[in-house]
Amino acid sequence: MKLAPAKNTLRARLRRSWRSRKALKGVTQWVIDWGVPLAAGAIAVYIYAARTTSPSHVYRAFTLIDAPDRFALWLPSIVGWLLVPAIIGGVAGHIIAQRISSVKAISTEKLFRQRTWGQRLKPPGLIPDLRTYFHGSYAQQNFVDAWVRIAHRNDWHRAQDHWEVFIRDMASTQQYAHLDRHECLRQARDTAHLTLVITAQTGMCIVCERRR
Numbered sequence: 001m002k003l004a005p006a007k008n009t010l011r012a013r014l015r016r017s018w019r020s021r022k023a024l025k026g027v028t029q030w031v032i033d034w035g036v037p038l039a040a041g042a043i044a045v046y047i048y049a050a051r052t053t054s055p056s057h058v059y060r061a062f063t064l065i066d067a068p069d070r071f072a073l074w075l076p077s078i079v080g081w082l083l084v085p086a087i088i089g090g091v092a093g094h095i096i097a098q099r100i101s102s103v104k105a106i107s108t109e110k111l112f113r114q115r116t117w118g119q120r121l122k123p124p125g126l127i128p129d130l131r132t133y134f135h136g137s138y139a140q141q142n143f144v145d146a147w148v149r150i151a152h153r154n155d156w157h158r159a160q161d162h163w164e165v166f167i168r169d170m171a172s173t174q175q176y177a178h179l180d181r182h183e184c185l186r187q188a189r190d191t192a193h194l195t196l197v198i199t200a201q202t203g204m205c206i207v208c209e210r211r212r
Contacts, residue, residue: 002149002156012160015164016164020168022169023176023181023184024124024181025181036079038083041079042076046076048072048075058076062083064077065078088173127167130156130160131156139193146200147159147197150200150201150203152205162207166206167185170191170192176188
């Protein structure tokens with residue numbers, strides 16, 4: 001097997017971080033998937049409108065206090081009229097629905113557990129980098145040998161890509177929905193390890209097969 005790449009690119013690290021978001025809960029994941037782009041778009045509209053008039057006029061049009069009196073204020077006015085109430089109502093409705101549906105549903109994974117503030121504030125984890133497995137435990141070395149050398153013909157880039165895709169999609173399934181972000185990522189990673197090492201030893205990659 002070829003040696004693991006000595007350096008990981010910024011693009012690869014960002015891709016791994018982006019795919020790891022699937023271990024987050026519904027509202028948090030929605031904020032990253034849609035909330036951040038929508039907020040960036042609203043800020044861009046605000047800046048565009050503020051170039052033609054004062055920021056206070058844009059704010060008053062955005063919050064529907066004043067009617068727009070020029071074309072540049074119509075965009076923030078429409079955004080404030082349609083987008084903001086829809087987002088607030090959608091998030092509030094989702095949270096209420098989740099609380100109602102889970103009021104009597106306790107997963108066996110959560111029975112008798114107590115989460116500390118350290119666990120609550122701990123940042124989300126990342127999908128593992130296969131390069132760390134190259135010098136890891138015997139089980140990790142055995143997995144990376146089968147997954148990279150046999151299933152992907154020593155193509156480290158494609159092996160890492162398909163490893164991340166498999167864990168990302170596993171974390172998105174219903175069976176992991178009740179887990180917190182750390183437990184979700186851990187179980188998805190362990191399941192991927194056990195599943196892929198068996199198929200990889202026969203020279204097959206599940207992701208490659210599905211993408212044909």
